[in-house]
Amino acid sequence: MKGxxxxxxxxxxxxxxIYEALDQKISFPSILHWDKKHFIMLxxxxxxxxxxxxxxxxxxxxTKAEFLKY
Incomplete structure (x- = not known):
């Protein structure tokens, strides 16, 4: 996806x-590399x-706990 x-x-x-800065560092919507397998939209x-x-x-x-498992 890069480029x-x-x-x-x-x-x-x-x-x-890091999670605590996620909503401050990015704009929405954003694409995340998820579980080192594929991409999702946050x-x-x-x-x-x-x-x-x-x-x-x-x-x-x-939840935050569920999200951090990935």
Whole structure:
């Protein structure tokens, strides 16, 4: 995916961050490399849940503890 964003006119930034800074370091929606297997779209974070769209399973939401397992 790296570099292909320009082909479609998107701006992209690659970052590595910790959970506590996730909603401060990125803008939404964002694409995450998930479980070292595939990519998912992160579209919202609040104090209770992390909301994502996974192409394999559709819309998903996780608690912080569930999210950190990946």
């Amino acid at each position: 292909s964003h320009r082909k479609f006119g998107f701006k992209a930034l690659t970052v590595e961050t 579209y919202k974070i609040n104090v209770y849940r992390i909301y994502m769209v996974d192409s394999a399973t559709g819309r998903v939401k996780y």
